[in-house]
Amino acid sequence: MSQVVQSRRLRAVDIAKRKAEGAKIIALTAYHAHTAGILDAHCDFILVGDSLGMVMHGMESTLPVTLEMMILQAQAVIRGTSRALVVVDMPFGSYEAGREQAFMSAARILKETGAGAVKLEGGARFAETVAFLTQRGVPVMGHIGLTPQSVNTMGGFKVQGRGPDGERLLLEDARAISEAGAFAIVLEGIVEPVARAIAGAPQVTAATIGIGASPFCDGQILVLEDMLGLSETVPKFVRQFGSLRAHIEEAVRTYAEEVRAGRFPAEDHTYAPR
Numbered sequence: 001m002s003q004v005v006q007s008r009r010l011r012a013v014d015i016a017k018r019k020a021e022g023a024k025i026i027a028l029t030a031y032h033a034h035t036a037g038i039l040d041a042h043c044d045f046i047l048v049g050d051s052l053g054m055v056m057h058g059m060e061s062t063l064p065v066t067l068e069m070m071i072l073q074a075q076a077v078i079r080g081t082s083r084a085l086v087v088v089d090m091p092f093g094s095y096e097a098g099r100e101q102a103f104m105s106a107a108r109i110l111k112e113t114g115a116g117a118v119k120l121e122g123g124a125r126f127a128e129t130v131a132f133l134t135q136r137g138v139p140v141m142g143h144i145g146l147t148p149q150s151v152n153t154m155g156g157f158k159v160q161g162r163g164p165d166g167e168r169l170l171l172e173d174a175r176a177i178s179e180a181g182a183f184a185i186v187l188e189g190i191v192e193p194v195a196r197a198i199a200g201a202p203q204v205t206a207a208t209i210g211i212g213a214s215p216f217c218d219g220q221i222l223v224l225e226d227m228l229g230l231s232e233t234v235p236k237f238v239r240q241f242g243s244l245r246a247h248i249e250e251a252v253r254t255y256a257e258e259v260r261a262g263r264f265p266a267e268d269h270t271y272a273p274r
């Protein structure tokens, strides 16, 4: 007799439902099994962001991140979690050449990791790709505004939405990918009134997830290491909810002192012959 295994993990449709119910959507990034496990009970979705290139590997941008790196870390996050939806970033170069390339990359991510959705950066110009993926069973999260993969064409990590056409263009981006079927859109580094206008626009049915955007977004996301106080420098929009760097420094300093002084390991930390 066949048996249906019911997963309790949230899906993209559940994130869309949160918006419909007016409940705030909670999200953070994670790249490891242990940290993802801590977030699992508190987040609706966990993003395996390509920020891992900068945060974990010390890269200057997210551009060198590969599909293989994303898959490896997404597998770790899936192993550490059982409840939250896991969304995986499509890295630079894995989707821009065309909708078929995007589908092949997204299919690898879903098949090899068990994640429930992918995220890609870009607005109206990727609407056709978003539609192609969603029509073929790949839930897609969009990402507009400050899109780090475009750092070279944007001329740096610059706040978006300023200037006469700022609101119109970003609203058009959000509307296009929402209508193409994206279930959510990250609004990153967008001036507050513009982000608020996008979040409140009736044409934008996808859930809006803010990062350096507006409290009026349907949800919020931060890079975990930034909000924990582990990153050396953080952007203006980050609140440090913890001070992990200071705690780690203190623990490592104490460890070094104890080893030098011969106080560690103590008897408790060694094995008796029998």
Ligand code: KIV
Binding pocket: 029, 047, 048, 049, 050, 051, 052, 089, 143, 186, 188, 211, 221, 222, 223
């Ligand atoms: O890569 C990432 O971590 C992201 C978030 C900042 C939204 O895209």
